[in-house]
Amino acid sequence: xxxxxxxxxxxxxxxxxxxxxxxxxxxxxxxxxxxxxxxxxxxxxxxxxxxxxxxxxxxxxxxxxxxxxxxxxxxxxxxxxxxxxxxxxxxxxxxxxxxxxxxxxxxxxxxxxxxxxxxxxxxxxxxxxxxxxxxxxxxxxxxxxxxxxxxxxxxxxxxxxxxxxxxxxxxxxxxxxxxxxxxxxxxxxxxxxxxxxxxxxxxxxxxxxxxxxxxxxxxxxxxxxxxxxxxxxxxxxxxxxxxxxxxxxxxxxxxxxxxxxxxxxxxxxxxxxxxxxxxxxxxxxxxxxxxxxxxxxxxxxxxxxxxxxxxxxxxxxxxxxxxxxxxxxxxxxxx
Amino acid sequence: xxxxxxxxxxxxxxxxxxxxxxxxxxxxxxxxxxxxxxxxxxxxxxxxxxxxxxxxxxxxxxxxxxxxxxxxxxxxxxxxxxxxxxxxxxxxxxxxxxxxxxxxxxxxxxxxxxxxxxxxxxxxxxxxxxxxxxxxxxxxxxxxxxxxxxxxxxxxxxxxxxxxxxxxxxxxxxxxxxxxxxxxxxxxxxxxxxxxxxxxxxxxxxxxxxxxxxxxxxxxxxxxxxxxxxxxxxxxxxxxxxxxxxxxxxxxxxxx
Amino acid sequence: xxxxxxxxxxxxxxxxxxxxxxxxxxxxxxxxxxxxxxxxxxxxxxxxxxxxxxxxxxxxxxxxxxxxxxxxxxxxxxxxxxxxxxxxxxxxxxxxxxxxxxxxxxxxxxxxxxxxxxxxxxxxxxxxxxxxxxxxxxxxxxxxxxxxxxxxxxxxxxxxxxxxxxxxxxxxxxxxxxxxxxxxxxxxxxxxxxxxxxxxxxxxxxxxxxxxxxxxxxxxxxxxxxxxxxxxxxxxxxxxxxxxxxxxxxxxxxxxxxxxxxxxxxxxxxxxxxxxxxxxxxxxxxxx
Numbered sequence: 046x047x048x049x050x051x052x053x054x055x056x057x058x059x060x061x062x063x064x065x066x067x068x069x070x071x072x073x074x075x076x077x078x079x080x081x082x083x084x085x086x087x088x089x090x091x092x093x094x095x096x097x098x099x100x101x102x103x104x105x106x107x108x109x110x111x112x113x114x115x116x117x118x119x120x121x122x123x124x125x126x127x128x129x130x131x132x133x134x135x136x137x138x139x140x141x142x143x144x145x146x147x148x149x150x151x152x153x154x155x156x157x158x159x160x161x162x163x164x165x166x167x168x169x170x171x172x173x174x175x176x177x178x179x180x181x182x183x184x185x186x187x188x189x190x191x192x193x194x195x196x197x198x199x200x201x202x203x204x205x206x207x208x209x210x211x212x213x214x215x216x217x218x219x220x221x222x223x224x225x226x227x228x229x230x231x232x233x234x235x236x237x238x239x240x241x242x243x244x245x246x247x248x249x250x251x252x253x254x255x256x257x258x259x260x261x262x263x264x265x266x267x268x269x270x271x272x273x274x275x276x277x278x279x280x281x282x283x284x285x286x287x288x289x290x291x292x293x294x295x296x297x298x299x300x301x302x303x304x305x306x307x308x309x310x311x312x313x314x315x316x317x318x319x320x321x322x323x324x325x326x327x328x329x330x331x332x333x334x335x336x337x338x339x340x341x342x343x344x345x346x347x348x349x350x351x352x353x354x355x356x357x358x359x360x361x362x363x364x365x366x367x368x369x370x371x372x373x374x375x376x377x378x379x380x
Numbered sequence: 381x382x383x384x385x386x387x388x389x390x391x392x393x394x395x396x397x398x399x400x401x402x403x404x405x406x407x408x409x410x411x412x413x414x415x416x417x418x419x420x421x422x423x424x425x426x427x428x429x430x431x432x433x434x435x436x437x438x439x440x441x442x443x444x445x446x447x448x449x450x451x452x453x454x455x456x457x458x459x460x461x462x463x464x465x466x467x468x469x470x471x472x473x474x475x476x477x478x479x480x481x482x483x484x485x486x487x488x489x490x491x492x493x494x495x496x497x498x499x500x501x502x503x504x505x506x507x508x509x510x511x512x513x514x515x516x517x518x519x520x521x522x523x524x525x526x527x528x529x530x531x532x533x534x535x536x537x538x539x540x541x542x543x544x545x546x547x548x549x550x551x552x553x554x555x556x557x558x559x560x561x562x563x564x565x566x567x568x569x570x571x572x573x574x575x576x577x578x579x580x581x582x583x584x585x586x587x588x589x590x591x592x593x594x595x596x597x598x599x600x601x602x603x604x605x606x607x608x609x610x611x612x613x614x615x616x617x618x619x620x621x622x623x624x625x626x627x628x629x630x631x632x633x634x635x636x
Numbered sequence: 637x638x639x640x641x642x643x644x645x646x647x648x649x650x651x652x653x654x655x656x657x658x659x660x661x662x663x664x665x666x667x668x669x670x671x672x673x674x675x676x677x678x679x680x681x682x683x684x685x686x687x688x689x690x691x692x693x694x695x696x697x698x699x700x701x702x703x704x705x706x707x708x709x710x711x712x713x714x715x716x717x718x719x720x721x722x723x724x725x726x727x728x729x730x731x732x733x734x735x736x737x738x739x740x741x742x743x744x745x746x747x748x749x750x751x752x753x754x755x756x757x758x759x760x761x762x763x764x765x766x767x768x769x770x771x772x773x774x775x776x777x778x779x780x781x782x783x784x785x786x787x788x789x790x791x792x793x794x795x796x797x798x799x800x801x802x803x804x805x806x807x808x809x810x811x812x813x814x815x816x817x818x819x820x821x822x823x824x825x826x827x828x829x830x831x832x833x834x835x836x837x838x839x840x841x842x843x844x845x846x847x848x849x850x851x852x853x854x855x856x857x858x859x860x861x862x863x864x865x866x867x868x869x870x871x872x873x874x875x876x877x878x879x880x881x882x883x884x885x886x887x888x889x890x891x892x893x894x895x896x897x898x899x900x901x902x903x904x905x906x907x908x909x910x911x912x913x914x915x916x917x918x919x920x921x922x923x924x
Contacts, residue, residue, distance in 0.1 A: 061436075118585070392735040399741045402752070460651035477850075478906055489886045575861065623740050623743070626805065
């Protein structure tokens with residue numbers, strides 16, 4: 046009974062430590078990056094803003110940043126009551142807020158804002174020579190000529206690759222989409238930043254490393270549990286136990302270095318694999334259609350690296366178990 | 381081998397169910413969110429947000445510190461009460477037992493004034509200091525040490541042990557059950573503290589996990605359930621692991 | 637003689653940490669309580685009123701309600717818990733009847749954190765809770781169980797569920813110290829189960845029963861946590877306890893009432909405890 050309780054709860058302890066290391070990373074990645082406009086409450090200023098994030102899919106809303114209390118501490122997004130503003134749609138999306146309002150309005154955000162989301166205010170930087178991936182599942186017909194800073198590099202049925210002289214980074218999909226929507230008639234258009242997708246793919250091996258370390262840790266835990274039986278030398282138990290604990294250190298280091306781009310993050314849960322799969326399906330369909338293979342090749346390369354890492358871990362574990370088995374036989378023969 | 385009568389089996393099963401079902405309920409209801417099965421609440425508590433886990437480790441540290449210090453103080457005091465005679469011993473011991481029975485409120489209120497003057501309000505010390513000197517541990521240790529025969533101690537003293545080594549080498553190994561029991565009960569008390577943080581601490585950020593959940597409920601009720609599982613883990617582990625020792629340790633306080 | 641003094645000094649040194657701590661954090665506050673109970677007013681206007689605060693307290697209907705509720709809860713709760721845990725301990729005693737699962741599991745409700753028990757009470761006994769649903773199934777109207785006299789019984793039930801395991805462990809341990817040959821001898825004499833219980837088990841269990849009672853009393857006072865979290869500072873009438881009274885008086889800064897109530901409670905417990913302790917010592921005197 047004691048052994049079973051100890052084994053179960055040591056697993057829980059290991060998982061709790063892992064979660065304590067993992068959750069800051071998850072929370073950091075899920076933080077919405079936003080540009081803001083600070084209204085200082087002056088009654089004389091013109092409170093008309095051009096809001097890019099105003100129409101978010103089917104939902105409309107105006108959001109601002111508040112200091113959270115209780116469990117939601119830190120900067121959080123909150124919705125502004127529609128009573129406090131009016132919409133003017135004559136020359137694009139313009140919002141008029143009542144004079145005297147003092148808000149830190151969210152202008153653009155890396156994903157659809159929801160009340161309670163943690164948020165980080167960023168300043169945009171103009172980045173030259175960025176490439177854009179357009180995914181147009183229903184084809185695209187040009188309605189107006191493109192602006193000067195956009196040039197189409199490659200085009201296909203379902204997607205195109207565009208070059209931009211300067212693009213504001215971090216990538217705010219909706220902001221670009223609104224300006225491109227005037228030039229193209231494309232239903233269901235999705236936009237992705239080439240650089241950010243590339244950065245995401247390049248970090249896949251690190252993600253695989255993290256997963257591999259977790260799996261190794263779990264396997265070592267299982268081994269440690271088996272070693273608590275009397276027939277094993279206690280030194281082996283302690284080696285195994287410390288190895289299990291040691292897997293947490295690289296996980297800690299990795300969690301600090303992994304920095305996935307915010308535009309590709311899911312809405313609610315960091316581990317929403319379905320979202321990632323869906324986004325990459327769009328991206329690869331667009332690139333395939335436009336005739337550019339670079340991302341696909343990169344992805345294949347990274348996946349191979351990731352698989353190699355996991356295989357290396359598997360080999361390591363196998364070796365460890367083999368050695369421990371040999372030791373056990375030698376120890377049992379001695380007794 | 382006499383068979384168990386079906387009546388007894390039924391009663392035992394019923395009692396087991398009454399004890400276990402609430403835990404299972406809390407575990408399962410954390411997985412149902414607005415009508416359908418989802419692990420989103422558990423994700424939020426364990427993987428998505430850091431607040432719950434950080435507060436968990438902080439409370440764990442506090443409770444373990446309280447348990448450790450209380451065990452040490454109780455061991456020394458228990459030795460003094462059990463094996464020595466000094467004037468006023470019975471009166472002091474009686475007072476200690478009364479102190480043990482008193483509800484917390486009686487001393488909580490004047491402690492607030494005391495801490496106000498010592499400028500300790502709002503610190504974790506205000507929670508820890510009274511708990512260090514709780515009399516329950518001393519009581520259990522005294523009862524347990526009294527059960528050890530004097531002859532063993534005298535033999536050790538003849539071998540040249542002074543008081544502290546008598547304590548460490550003779551009494552403690554024999555009373556390991558009581559020691560574990562003291563540690564467990566003081567940990568459980570510290571882990572479930574409610575009144576002291578609400579009285580002595582002002583800022584929500586300082587509250588230990590047990591009170592923080594009670595005073596400000598997380599947005600979703602299922603998240604609260606998942607947190608409840610988190611809060612139940614340490615005492616559950618300790619009480620399951622030390623089940624046997626607990627039985628004889630508590631009872632050491634109940635027999636002579 | 638010298639050895640005695642030396643031993644006495646060693647003893648003092650050993651209990652010194654506890655003594656200092658208790659004096660600072662329990663003794664000094666207690667003296668403060670005594671002081672507050674015999675004065676009235678704040679700051680410069682304090683005047684010594686002797687037992688005036690106590691007299692006023694006795695006429696205070698809120699205090700009397702709290703005292704009635706607390707004493708009622710203690711009486712009912714302690715009686716029920718001792719009976720229940722005695723029964724369960726008897727059940728667990730014989731190896732043939734014992735369920736090892738039950739033995740390990742009986743302490744589990746004690747482990748449930750406070751927030752968990754509050755949630756459970758809410759789930760079961762809120763107006764839309766499971767108990768109401770049961771009532772609806774039987775065609776009876778649901779009421780708000782946490783208001784009104786049913787709240788008292790809910791708290792008693794909560795107390796029983798949470799703390800029976802603790803007493804069971806104490807009583808079980810006491811039962812197991814009774815030598816088996818007493819029972820064998822009695823069986824040879826033709827005693828049935830009730831007679832064995834009455835003449836062999838019960839007389840040897842006084843000490844265990846006393847301590848089960850003491851610890852159950854401690855746990856009963858700790859039940860205030862759940863009552864506070866369920867009902868807040870001003871719960872329903874039937875579960876307004878002395879601790880609520882002390883708490884609220886302190887918040888309103890009427891230290892006199894707070895102190896007087898605290899002291900009354902202390903003296904009551906002192907007296908009760910001393911009486912029971914002497915009773916038990918007499919019953920167990922034959923052992924020494």
